Amino acid sequence: MKISTILLVLALTFISLNCNKVKEVVNLNSEKAFKNDSVVKxxxxxxxENFDEFNKKFHSDSLFQVSRVDFPIEGQHVSGFEQYNWTRKNWQFQAIPVAEKSEIEEYQHSLVKTDTLITERFWIPDSGFEVERQFKLIQNKWFLIYYNDINL
Known part of the structure; x- marks a missing residue:
């Protein structure tokens, strides 16, 4: 009985001393923060950013879309003899969102997704028609970084 009482007293003393040390460390850290006039923020x-939410907004809001195209953008527009690189001035609003499957059966479609890059491609074999676009996560926000629109 005496040994268990002694062990209990020692255990309580040990816990009490350690609690006081923790309080002292916290108080010292608080005092240092005030003495240095630094505020811990x-x-x-x-x-x-969630890509699905970005995808909906990007393809429905023209101002948002232009803000998320990383001009000067890679890729170009080619239609017959007309050919130019994309700029803010000649940008054409893109209304068709990225999709897992294409609803237009005459096009071939591929979609490759990673955590930081999404590449979508449409094409009609042996026709001279191909569209490819790439979206990249930059500083936690999605941007269109590549758009190639070829229609020969």
């Missing part, structure tokens, strides 16, 4: 962690 919470760090805001920004999650990557």
């Amino acid at each position: 919470p760090v805001k962690i920004e999650l990557p």
Whole structure:
């Protein structure tokens, strides 16, 4: 009985001393923050933008779309003898969202997705028609970085 009482007293003393040390460390850290006039600000962690939400807005809001095209953009527009690189001035609003499957049966369609890059391609074999676009996650926001529109 005496040994268990002694062990209990020692355990309580040990816990009490450690709690006081933790309080002292917290108080010292708080005092240092005030003495240095520094304010500890919470760090805001920004999650990557959801592509599906971006995709809907990008293909329905023209101002948002232009803000998320990373001009000067790679790729070009070729239609017959007309050919030019994409700029803000000649940009054509893109209304068709990225989709898992194409609803137009005459086109071949491929979609390759990673966490940071989405590449979609439409083409009609042996026709001279091909559209390819790439979206990239840049600083947790999606941008169109490549758009090739070929129609010969």
